[in-house]
Amino acid sequence: MSDAKVRRLVVGVTGATGATYAVHLLRALQGVPDVESHLVVSPAGVLNIKYELGLTRQEVHALADKVYSFRDVGATLASGGFATMGMVVVPCSMRTLAAVAHGLSDNLVTRAADVTLKERRRLVMLVRETPFNLAHLRNMTAVTEMGGIIFPPLPAFYHHPATIDEMVQHTVARVLELFDITVPGPHWEGTASAGR
Template sequence: MRRIIIAITGASGVIYGVRALQLLQDISDVETHAIISPSALKTAAEEVDMSADEIRGLADKLHNYRDIGAAVSSGSFRTAGMLVAPCSIKTLSGIANSYNDELIVRAADVCLKERRRVVLLLRETPLHAGHIALMDQATRNGAIIMPPVPAFYSRPQTIDDIVNQTVGRALDLFDIHLPIVKRWKEDQDI
């Protein structure tokens, strides 16, 4: 059983984390461990048509945002890594600076120290020099910065198409390949 941590922060774009949890429910050999910040639930109330309980119920295991002693806070708890979707600038700052005051940042820090994949769907624009410096530091620490920028070669027709493609590409980084991802020229004859 592969384990993956899905963290949802308060940045706009809660649907990315929600969709990741939804898509992973259908994969029998993947166990999801979710951490959802209080701010994420406030944002979700504005952005998605799901209750907080419905969102929490998508994960195989739910960890309290404040529980620094949760299983995912230890390097001995093996995971494939962590997807932070969306990733707020506050969370990016915590990860870049190893400021482990809550479980999302602590779990990301543990994944990085264990050389596990950490993918940050950073949701902020425009960026100032401080944001760019934080992205640089997080990358130096081993994180992958992946702003949810849509790929238009897939010819998306709906917002769901854009969300699915972005989340599918993020999960590719964990070697979780979903048939919903439209790949560049994959169907063309050579």
């Protein structure tokens, strides 16, 4: 892949439930030839991947083009001089949301998110918690005010999903559309075709 044509997307995986969204997103990116995925997984993210999906750290790392250590705050992702199209945190824990909302760059996920915001690049956070308390809501507001996008991965039912995978694929396709990346998946066709 030529560096002149490559589009880099940073993917942070943290310790919230919903590891399947991260794996589906990384697999979808493998089918996009001009996009390079740059992956950082937190220790809690590794635990969730193993618990929820039965996958090892190495199996998930193999889905990305580049992988970085969670503690390596000196990695290229920690600098605004490293050009990316943005970052998605999938899933995003409330701890990670709070750290980003308050500018606490204490690991590579939160530092890369901070860099994304300061460089005015797109940051999408798939927050996973319910119900929300006031601190969660205020942190989401703070990130939104800084230009981030809060994207709770709520399933849609208008495309009549038959499986959990179909619901996850729909969410992943919608997230990637925010970065002008098109992948296969159901799309809203409007109500005119619903009765046919």
